[in-house]
Amino acid sequence: MNIEKKEINVPILARVEGEGALELEVLENKLKSLTLRIYEPPRLFEQFLVGRNYSDVVDIVARICGICPIAYQMSAAHAIESVFDIQPGPWVREMRRLFYCGEWIQSHSLHVHLLASPDFLNFNSALEMAKKYPNEVTRGLRIQELGHDIITLLGARSVNPVGACVGGFYKAPTMEEAKALLKKLKDAESEVADMVRWVATLPIPKFSHDITCVSLRHPDEYPFNEGHVVSNKGLDIPISEFNDHFEETHVPQSTSLHSHLNGEPYLVGPLARINNNFDLLPDKVKALVAETGVKYPSDNMFDSINARAVEIYYSVVEAIRILENYTCPDASRVEVKATKAGWGYGCTEAPRGICWHRYELDDAGKVKFSQIVPPTSQNYARIEEDLRMSLEELGLEHPDDELRLLAEMVIRNYDPCISCSVHFLDLRVDRS
Amino acid sequence: MKEENVIKIICIGSPFGTDRIGWEIADLLEAEITFDKDLQIRIIKEDRPGVGLLRHFEGTDTVFLIDAVLADKPVGTIVRLTPDQIENIKSVFSTHGIGLAEAIELGKALNVLPKILIIYGIDVGSLDSADLSDAIFIDAKQQFVDALKQELSKLKNG
Numbered sequence: 001m002n003i004e005k006k007e008i009n010v011p012i013l014a015r016v017e018g019e020g021a022l023e024l025e026v027l028e029n030k031l032k033s034l035t036l037r038i039y040e041p042p043r044l045f046e047q048f049l050v051g052r053n054y055s056d057v058v059d060i061v062a063r064i065c066g067i068c069p070i071a072y073q074m075s076a077a078h079a080i081e082s083v084f085d086i087q088p089g090p091w092v093r094e095m096r097r098l099f100y101c102g103e104w105i106q107s108h109s110l111h112v113h114l115l116a117s118p119d120f121l122n123f124n125s126a127l128e129m130a131k132k133y134p135n136e137v138t139r140g141l142r143i144q145e146l147g148h149d150i151i152t153l154l155g156a157r158s159v160n161p162v163g164a165c166v167g168g169f170y171k172a173p174t175m176e177e178a179k180a181l182l183k184k185l186k187d188a189e190s191e192v193a194d195m196v197r198w199v200a201t202l203p204i205p206k207f208s209h210d211i212t213c214v215s216l217r218h219p220d221e222y223p224f225n226e227g228h229v230v231s232n233k234g235l236d237i238p239i240s241e242f243n244d245h246f247e248e249t250h251v252p253q254s255t256s257l258h259s260h261l262n263g264e265p266y267l268v269g270p271l272a273r274i275n276n277n278f279d280l281l282p283d284k285v286k287a288l289v290a291e292t293g294v295k296y297p298s299d300n301m302f303d304s305i306n307a308r309a310v311e312i313y314y315s316v317v318e319a320i321r322i323l324e325n326y327t328c329p330d331a332s333r334v335e336v337k338a339t340k341a342g343w344g345y346g347c348t349e350a351p352r353g354i355c356w357h358r359y360e361l362d363d364a365g366k367v368k369f370s371q372i373v374p375p376t377s378q379n380y381a382r383i384e385e386d387l388r389m390s391l392e393e394l395g396l397e398h399p400d401d402e403l404r405l406l407a408e409m410v411i412r413n414y415d416p417c418i419s420c421s422v423h424f425l426d427l428r429v430d431r432s
Numbered sequence: 433m434k435e436e437n438v439i440k441i442i443c444i445g446s447p448f449g450t451d452r453i454g455w456e457i458a459d460l461l462e463a464e465i466t467f468d469k470d471l472q473i474r475i476i477k478e479d480r481p482g483v484g485l486l487r488h489f490e491g492t493d494t495v496f497l498i499d500a501v502l503a504d505k506p507v508g509t510i511v512r513l514t515p516d517q518i519e520n521i522k523s524v525f526s527t528h529g530i531g532l533a534e535a536i537e538l539g540k541a542l543n544v545l546p547k548i549l550i551i552y553g554i555d556v557g558s559l560d561s562a563d564l565s566d567a568i569f570i571d572a573k574q575q576f577v578d579a580l581k582q583e584l585s586k587l588k589n590g
Contacts, residue, residue, distance in 0.1 A: 110482075110483070114483065126538065127534070127538055130538055130541035130542055131541045134541070134542050134543070137541075141483055141486060141487075141542075144483070144484075145484070145487055148484060157479070159479040159480060159481070160479065
């Protein structure tokens, strides 16, 4: 009897941040094993923080990621403020939401236009796509720039911003700066809505999976910085109880930890967020979504690109709201008057999903312990589950190139930031 | 002064090892380049801008780009390239695989490159074995400043 066994390898993942590989072993057109190997070296940031003063933490964790530094800064700031019982007040709260709008706009725009769209339009790269779709790509870059402008307003620069600190921001924008940015955002709003309509026309694959969606949820607003950790399957916990329900484990093939919720894979990121919080979007955003025909909650992982597009539009609408009400504060931050020992927790919504931090500080405000759970490591188990389901749904009898393409699309769809999590794709399919 | 008459010198770097050399060159240029009414020069420091590089091309006719590169040349070698030669170099750092070369290729595809775009790279070799305080880099930085002065002098004299 001839038993057909094959291996498919994707040795380097393209168009993701960081380095990883995928190996598939196929026996008689059934998936025998699937290994997503993350071989980027460990980053060890948690240990770098031990012994450092609390005031260093916000700047150090920003270096974990060049794409989503604000997520790390915000989670750390909230965690440290919770140790010191600091309430930064409404001005800082609003500016932190604005800061986050900038990060979502720039990170999501990069992914939608340069990383994900080429997959759905059958291009090997964004460069090829840009030749055929110059207007859409140029518009995407303009939108991305709005994100950079917001980040620069509060962070002094768009890459590794330095404006945030425990208690708020080092400097408040002037009225003139705020007004100038408000005008730019208002001028751009209609083309951002056009982008959402365009993304909804992309021919995305139709897959239906039972997905556990995890995100923050706040009673009154679409979540950025605050809320409970919730799932679409009944979880609703304060952020301090994260470790009671979620478990990070080492796996042999990866320098990144893998996370499970009560032993099961789960999804974080824009699709999980919009599935759990669609009702909290402003009516204007809901109306645009209704116009596109995309329905939330969605159980098609490939709707992630639509969720990202909607969140870009939401971020523009929210940034306009914040800037229309902008006033210069007496102080742009609350001073830390006294340090104290204790545990602090922070959880905010990075573009790729919840970014959870836990710190123990000593009496002098030095870090004794830190735990950082980035979104991408939370998604690995779900990515592997998605790969198994999607490849089997496609049919493993298909040629290696087709399997490889779908596998890469599935992985890219999560916009994984491997550099953040180590703490791309080289696919190998073994059919021998 | 119209924006298209502004000459932009964009120095790309990062805080990591020898990749910082672009920023150090920017500091030297600030100190050494004479500003006069005939040439409006703007020196810009950027930290791994990715596709954000393209925003600096808007409305400007002349751009010089400076970056640490890996060009398989001896460490400290200065390479001068035009956009059609850009595939010969590799940036030291990039995000999502979008470095200097990819950003310029995207600029070509979108037809947004300035009329004059000159890329100056300095081969920094291995990040592990090199130090910017080495004589080889001190010498290379000065050679680079001199080369830029000549470029600007040519532009000034038409």
